[in-house]
Every structure is written in C-alpha cells, then in structure tokens.
Amino acid sequence: MSERKIPGWVLPAGVVVLVAVLVVIALVRGPVALDPDTPEGTVQEYLLALSQGRYDEALEVVHEEWRGACEASDLEGFAQGDFSAELGNDAGFGQVREEFVGVAGGEEPPPTIPDDAVQVEVTIHHDPGAGMRSWSEFVVFELAPDDDFWWLVGDPWPYFVWSCRESL
Amino acid sequence: MSFAILGILVLLAVVLGVVALVRRSSGATSSKPGDGADILVYLILALAMGVAGFALADLASIAFPGDRFVFDPAEELANSLAALLVSMPFVVFFWRRQAARREMFPASAGWTVYLSIMEAVFMTGFVVTASMFISGLLGGDSLSSWTGAVVFGAIVIFHEWAARVTPPLSDAGELRRVIGSAIGLGAASAGLAGTLAWLFEIGYEALGGVGIGLELDPWIGLVIVGAPVWWYRWRRPWDGQPGVPRVSWKVIAAVVSLGVTLAALTSLLVMAVEYVFGETAPAGQHFEASPLALALALTGAVVWALHRLRPETEPLPTQVYRYVMASIGLVATVGTLVTLTVRALDRSVIVGAGTADIMVLATVLLMGLVVWIWFDRHATRLDETGSPASWPRRIYTLGLGAIFGLVGAGALITTLFILLRRLLVPDATGSILWPGSIFVYTGLATWYLLSAYFRDRASAPPVEYVAPFNVTLICSHPGPIATMFPEQARLRVIYRDDDSGVIDDEMAARIVEEVGTRSSIVWVDADGARVAPVRAI
Numbered sequence: 001m002s003e004r005k006i007p008g009w010v011l012p013a014g015v016v017v018l019v020a021v022l023v024v025i026a027l028v029r030g031p032v033a034l035d036p037d038t039p040e041g042t043v044q045e046y047l048l049a050l051s052q053g054r055y056d057e058a059l060e061v062v063h064e065e066w067r068g069a070c071e072a073s074d075l076e077g078f079a080q081g082d083f084s085a086e087l088g089n090d091a092g093f094g095q096v097r098e099e100f101v102g103v104a105g106g107e108e109p110p111p112t113i114p115d116d117a118v119q120v121e122v123t124i125h126h127d128p129g130a131g132m133r134s135w136s137e138f139v140v141f142e143l144a145p146d147d148d149f150w151w152l153v154g155d156p157w158p159y160f161v162w163s164c165r166e167s168l
Numbered sequence: 169m170s171f172a173i174l175g176i177l178v179l180l181a182v183v184l185g186v187v188a189l190v191r192r193s194s195g196a197t198s199s200k201p202g203d204g205a206d207i208l209v210y211l212i213l214a215l216a217m218g219v220a221g222f223a224l225a226d227l228a229s230i231a232f233p234g235d236r237f238v239f240d241p242a243e244e245l246a247n248s249l250a251a252l253l254v255s256m257p258f259v260v261f262f263w264r265r266q267a268a269r270r271e272m273f274p275a276s277a278g279w280t281v282y283l284s285i286m287e288a289v290f291m292t293g294f295v296v297t298a299s300m301f302i303s304g305l306l307g308g309d310s311l312s313s314w315t316g317a318v319v320f321g322a323i324v325i326f327h328e329w330a331a332r333v334t335p336p337l338s339d340a341g342e343l344r345r346v347i348g349s350a351i352g353l354g355a356a357s358a359g360l361a362g363t364l365a366w367l368f369e370i371g372y373e374a375l376g377g378v379g380i381g382l383e384l385d386p387w388i389g390l391v392i393v394g395a396p397v398w399w400y401r402w403r404r405p406w407d408g409q410p411g412v413p414r415v416s417w418k419v420i421a422a423v424v425s426l427g428v429t430l431a432a433l434t435s436l437l438v439m440a441v442e443y444v445f446g447e448t449a450p451a452g453q454h455f456e457a458s459p460l461a462l463a464l465a466l467t468g469a470v471v472w473a474l475h476r477l478r479p480e481t482e483p484l485p486t487q488v489y490r491y492v493m494a495s496i497g498l499v500a501t502v503g504t505l506v507t508l509t510v511r512a513l514d515r516s517v518i519v520g521a522g523t524a525d526i527m528v529l530a531t532v533l534l535m536g537l538v539v540w541i542w543f544d545r546h547a548t549r550l551d552e553t554g555s556p557a558s559w560p561r562r563i564y565t566l567g568l569g570a571i572f573g574l575v576g577a578g579a580l581i582t583t584l585f586i587l588l589r590r591l592l593v594p595d596a597t598g599s600i601l602w603p604g605s606i607f608v609y610t611g612l613a614t615w616y617l618l619s620a621y622f623r624d625r626a627s628a629p630p631v632e633y634v635a636p637f638n639v640t641l642i643c644s645h646p647g648p649i650a651t652m653f654p655e656q657a658r659l660r661v662i663y664r665d666d667d668s669g670v671i672d673d674e675m676a677a678r679i680v681e682e683v684g685t686r687s688s689i690v691w692v693d694a695d696g697a698r699v700a701p702v703r704a705i
Contacts, residue, residue: 011616012541015501019508019530019537026512026526034518044518051519052447084511084520088597125520 039143039150040087043120046141046152047085055079062161063144063151070164078160084125089138113154117144124157206269209262210278214285216258221290221323223251225297228315270334280336283344286327291348294320295355295393303389339411346413349402353421353471355394361460361467362387368459377452379459415485421475423492429468432461434535438528446524479550484558490547491564497540498568502609504533509605516599548620557624565624569617576610579603634685638702643692644669649676654685668694 034041042061049058055072062070120141127134142154155161226248230241270279297316304313335341366387369379406414439455448454479486508529511521551561582603589596634656641649642662649671650659669692671679679690682699689700 008545012537015505015537016534018505019533022508022512023526023530026508026521027523029512031521031523032515032518040518047519053449084525085518086514087516087518088599122518 037149039118039120039141042143042150042152043122043141046156047122047124050075050079050158051083051085053079061152062156063146063153066153066155066161068161068164070161074164075158075160078158078163080126080158082127084127085122086125087120087122089121089123113142114144117142117153118150119143122157206273206276207278207281210266210276210282211285212258213262213266214282216255216262217286217323218289219251219255220259221293221319223248223255225293225316225319227252228319229313232315267334274334275337277338277340279334280338280340280343283327283331283336284347286323287344287347288351290320290323290327291351291397294324295351295390295397299355299359299386299389299393301389302392303385306388307383307385335407340413342406342411342413345401345406346417348400349398350417350421352394352396352398352401355390356398357394357425357467357471359387359390359392359394360470361463363391364463364466365460368462372455372459377458378456380456382460410482415482418475418477418482419485419489419492422472422477422489423496425468425471425475426493427468427496429465429472430535430539432465432468434532435461436465437531437535441527441531442524445527446522448524483550484560487547487550487558487560490543490550491560494540494543494547495564495568497536497538497543498613500536501533501540502572502613504529504536505609506602506605508533509609510601514599514601557628561624562621565617565621569614569621572610572617573614576607576614579606579610583607637685637687639683639687640689640702641671641692642669642690643671645671647671647676648673649679652676652680653683656685657683664693671697 032044034044036042036045046058046061049055049061053076055075059067059070059072059075120143122139122141123136124139125134125136139157141152141156143150144153145151226244230244230248266279266282270276294317297313297320301314301317331344336344362382363384366382366384369382373379410418436458439458439461442448443451443454477486477489508526511517511526511529514521547561547564551558557565580603583600586598586600586603589598634654636656636658638658638660639653640660640662642664644664644667646661647670650661653659671692675692675697679697679699683690686701687703689702691698691700
C-alpha cells in the first residue's frame with residue numbers, strides 16, 4: 001500500500017487562497033460604518049479621524065464645554081501612531097477609568113459629566129511594527145446628547161484635554 | 169576633613185584586606201587553572217579595570233577644558249581621583265598575579281572571559297567617543313570627546329597587546345574578536361544606513377518629496393570608526409577552524425541583516441499599498457520614510473553578503489540560519505493571518521478594517537509566506553541528503569511545533585471559556601474570533617511541523633543504542649580481544665597462573681560474538697572458552 005503524500009505546493013497555495021478569500025470578504029463587506037447619530041458612531045468618527053491624522057475633525061466631536069481652548073495641535077501632541085479599535089472589552093481588561101484631573105494652577109474646574117451621558121467601551125490595539133511588541137488598552141468614552149448629536153465629554157483618549165484647558 | 173581621611177583609611181584597609189585574603193587563600197601557583205576562583209579573580213580585575221578606565225577618562229576630560237561641559241570640576245575631580253585610588257591597587261595587584269598564572273596555566277577560561285568583558289566595555293566606549301569626536305570635527309562642534317577616545321583606545325590597545333603575548337586558548341578565545349567585530353559592525357552598518365539615507369533623501373527632495381531632515385555628520389563618524397574596527401576584528405586571518413562563537417555570530421549576523429532587509433522592503437511595499445488604497449497625504453509627504461527604508465534594505469544586504477553562509481563548506485550553520493529564517497516567516501504568517509481574519513470577519517472592529525488596512529495585512533502576510541516557504545523548502549532539501557534529520561531541523565519541527573501547540577491549547581481554553589460563559593451568564597458578551605482563529609492557525613502549523621517531525625523519524629534508519637556492559641575475562645593472555653569489543657564494553661582481565669588459557673584471534677572473534685552486548689564472565693582454559701552471562705550492575 002503506497003503512502004499518500006500531499007504535494008509541496010498545496011500548503012502555500014492553500015494559504016494564498018485563504019488570504020484571497022479573506023481579502024474579498026473584507027472588501028465586499030467594507031469597513032463597519034456605524035450610524036453617526038449614535039454614541040458608537042461618534043466614537044468611530046473620532047477614532048477614524050485620529051487614526052488618519054485628521055486632528056481638527058477629531059476635535060470637532062468633542063463637546064466645546066470640555067474642549068475648551070484645545071486645538072488640533074494639542075491633540076496631535078498626544079497622538080499614538082498606528083492603532084486599530086474594536087467595540088467592547090474582549091481582551092479581558094478590568095474596568096479602568098481615567099479621571100479628569102486639572103493641571104496645577106487656577107484654571108476653571110472641568111464641568112461635571114451630565115447624568116444622561118452614556119459610556120462606550122473600546123479596546124484599542126497598538127502595533128508599532130518593525131518587530132516591536134504590540135499591545136492593547138481598554139478605553140471608556142463618555143458621550144452626552146446635545147443638539148441632536150452625541151458629543152464626547154470628559155477627557156477622551158488619548159487624554160489630552162487636561163493639557164490645554166488651563167488656557168480657558 | 170577628618171571624615172574624609174577616615175574614609176580613605178577605611179578604603180585602603182578594604183583594598184589591603186582583599187589583597188591579603190586572595191594571597192592567603194589562593195597562592196599564585198597553588199590553585200588549578202580555569203577553576204571558579206580563577207574566574208572570580210578575573211571578574212574582580214575586570215570590575216577594577218572598568219572603574220579605573222572610566223575614572224581615567226573622566227579625569228582626562230576635566231583636565232582638558234573645552235572637551236565637554238564640566239559642571240563642577242572640583243566635585244568631578246574628587247570623584248575620579250577617589251575611584252582611581254580605590255581601583256588602581258586592585259588593577260596592579262590582580263593584573264600582575266594573573267599574568268604570572270597565565271604563564272603557568274595558559275588555558276585559563278577566566279582570561280577569555282576577562283578579555284571578552286574588556287572588549288565589550290572599552291571597545292564600545294572607544295567606538296562611541298571616537299565617532300562623536302569625528303562627528304564633532306566634521307560639524308565644527310567644539311564639544312567633542314577626544315579624551316574618552318584616547319583613554320578607551322589606549323585600554324583597547326593595551327589588552328590587544330596582552331592578548332597577543334598570551335593568546336587565549338580553545339574555541340572560546342574567538343569570543344573577544346567576535347564581540348569586537350559585532351561592535352564595529354553595529355557602528356559601521358548604522359553609519360552606512362544613515363549616510364545612504366541622507367544621500368537618498370537628497371534625491372527624494374530633488375524629485376519634490378519632503379524629507380525627514382537627516383544629518384550626515386554622526387553617520388560618517390560611525391562609518392569611519394566602526395568599519396576599521398570591524399575589518400581588524402573580523403577580516404584578519406583567524407587561527408584554526410571556526411569555533412562556536414564565530415559560527416554563532418555569523419548565523420546571528422546573517423539572520424539579523426536579512427531580517428532588516430526584508431522588513432525594510434516590506435515597509436516600502438506597505439507604503440505603496442497604503443498610497444494606492446488609502447486616503448493618505450500627498451505622495452511627497454507620504455513616502456518621507458522611503459529613503460530610510462531603502463538605505464536600511466541596502467545596508468542589510470551588504471552586511472548579509474559579508475556574513476553569508478555557504479552550504480558547501482558550512483552545512484550545519486547554514487541549516488541553523490535557514491530554519492531560523494523559516495521560523496520567523498512562519499510566525500509572521502500565522503500572526504498576520506490571525507489579524508487578517510479578525511479584521512475581515514469581526515464587525516466590532518471600527519478602526520483598522522478599511523481597504524488599505526486589509527491590503528497592507530495581505531501584503532505583509534504574503535511576504536511572510538514567501539520567506540517561510542523559501543527557507544523551509546531549501547532547508548528541507550539540504551536536510552534530506554543527510555540521515556537522520558539534523559538537530560536544527562528537529563528543533564524547528566519539534567520545538568516550534570510544541571510552541572505553536574501550547575499557544576493553540578491556550579487559545580482553545582480561551583475559546584471554550586468564552587463559549588461557556590455565554591451559555592452560563594445570560595448577558596455575557598465576547599467574540600471567539602480572536603482565540604478561535606489563533607487556535608485554528610496555530611493548530612494547522614502544529615500539525616504541519618509535527619507531521620514533518622514524525623515523517624523524519626519514520627524515514628530515518630533505526631539507531632541501535634547499546635548500554636555499557638561489563639566483561640570479566642579469566643585467561644592466561646587476552647591477546648587482541650580488548651580491541652574487538654564495542655566501545656561500550658568495560659573489560660576486566662583476571663590472569664591465570666598457567667599457560668592453558670591463551671586467546672588467539674579466532675577465539676577472540678568467537679567470544680566477542682557470543683558475548684554480544686551482555687555483561688558476561690568468560691572462562692578460558694585448555695578446553696576452550698566458555699561464556700556465562702551475568703546480571704548487569
């Protein structure tokens with residue numbers, strides 16, 4: 001009885017076919033586009049703008065009461081390079097909340113998060129590339145409704161507002 | 169002031185105490201070479217030499233104003249003098265002691281260790297300070313550190329002279345030169361990459377691109393210092409065949425340099441893919457890192473060519489290199505396949521699943537796949553000529569297969585945990601895409617590697633392992649029988665008082681055949697030889 005041996009080209013060909021199938025699926029389905037009138041939609045708009053370096057557009061969805069005098073350059077200073085993001089806390093992180101702490105000085109205290117604010121949990125994956133270790137972090141965004149739009153309130157990731165609110 | 173005097177006295181007492189202890193416990197000629205005490209003494213000497221060298225460099229920089237900023241000359245002077253006062257007696261005493269021992273015991277392992285540490289510390293110091301000095305000269309910078317270069321260079325030359333007078337013996341003696349060549353190569357290749365990037369950036373800007381503003385002087389300094397160091401340490405004729413340090417370094421250099429080249433080429437491809445499929449900045453800005461990537465690719469290729477392994481003359485190191493590259497390719501393929509699957513199928517990914525992201529992942533994945541397949545095939549082909557499989561192949565198939573298997577098992581546990589939690593907790597969430605795809609792909613990789621391992625084992629001819637056995641021979645004369653038993657036999661001969669038990673060639677062959685590999689007693693007399701098996705002890 002002769003041994004059946006799988007030809008050497010089958011494995012690489014199989015991987016190539018698998019890659020092609022995954023690429024086709026991804027391109028046909030297209031990237032997820034959440035409803036911009038929902039809290040998750042605002043978070044996606046904000047994170048997409050951040051990832052593509054459109055800092056002025058990212059800043060536009062931060063409520064002006066919290067944004068204060070912050071400008072795109074302030075946000076750019078805290079930008080963290082390439083990242084991807086997914087909704088939820090699948091990575092099993094604990095509930096970590098960043099508190100808004102004003103810098104020392106006599107600046108105006110930040111407004112209180114309104115009662116009708118909601119939270120959106122996001123897991124952010126960083127991949128610096130060049131063989132360096134990737135890592136993930138769990139982030140909670142606070143959003144409050146105002147004027148038929150869900151605005152980011154508080155000090156949203158990457159936590160830049162504290163650095164420029166003093167110029168209010 | 170009295171505290172200062174007291175402190176100096178205490179330090180002197182410590183120095184004299186240590187010297188007296190060493191003299192008493194291990195006299196210069198009494199202890200054996202290469203033992204722990206010898207290595208320990210060399211380590212103390214290395215520490216003392218390190219402190220003295222850096223203190224001397226500090227002292228020199230204080231002595232020559234304009235060399236660098238001296239924030240508090242008096243304090244730095246006091247520091248340097250104190251360090252020299254403590255370390256120099258140790259250096260002088262231990263150097264003379266060990267020099268005398270080297271005359272008597274030239275194969276000391278401690279000498280090799282000491283020279284390697286000195287090379288690592290002071291050659292690095294020399295390369296850094298000398299390249300900074302040259303960079304400062306080129307850039308018109310008055311704060312160059314030439315005193316450091318002189319002091320560290322002198323210490324390197326001193327140890328080079330000492331190594332020539334009493335060269336470290338054995339393969340490990342190569343370690344010093346290998347470390348020096350690695351330091352030189354690191355500096356020279358970084359300098360070459362920076363210089364090339366600077367040149368390419370000029371061309372890039374001439375074409376309308378926006379560069380990242382590289383400077384030339386530091387890179388030129390690194391090339392001017394690093395290249396001769398590497399040349400002197402690596403290209404000078406070696407004594408004897410390559411030992412473990414030289415072969416290992418060659419494999420490391422080949423893997424790292426090719427890895428850098430492939431990573432740089434991949435990043436160039438990624439830039440192009442992002443530009444074609446994504447919403448990016450204008451081309452001139454988007455490709456700003458391309459001169460650097462191109463320079464890294466070329467530098468990696470040059471280093472690889474200089475440390476290339478040749479399968480005809482270096483079959484085993486070539487196999488190690490190929491299997492390491494195959495492992496890197498396979499790990500990259502599996503890792504990127506997991507990410508691509510999640511990005512393609514998981515609808516909770518809100519950033520990172522655009523067309524450009526997917527195409528970038530596919531590009532990286534295909535690069536990893538090409539690297540894996542190329543090196544896997546070439547290594548396997550070379551391995552098939554030998555039998556049984558080489559140890560690099562066994563580590564690749566069994567070792568990497570086991571690692572993938574463990575990762576897959578962890579992913580399976582996570583997948584089951586998420587599924588069970590969703591069954592047991594009504595509002596529990598969580599996607600099984602990450603752990604599930606990790607489990608599937610690492611499982612496939614494990615299957616591929618372990619099936620190759622078992623195929624190798626099945627196709628290799630059986631190896632017979634013989635346990636040591638005892639043979640007690642009672643005879644008048646054993647003849648040539650001792651040379652005819654397998655090497656696992658431990659032979660004991662008990663002589664008879666008469667001449668009736670002499671073993672000739674024919675009888676010896678018969679006895680050896682009858683004994684086989686069992687422990688036995690053999691009695692030889694006028695009637696011939698009788699073999700009685702005994703229980704092995």
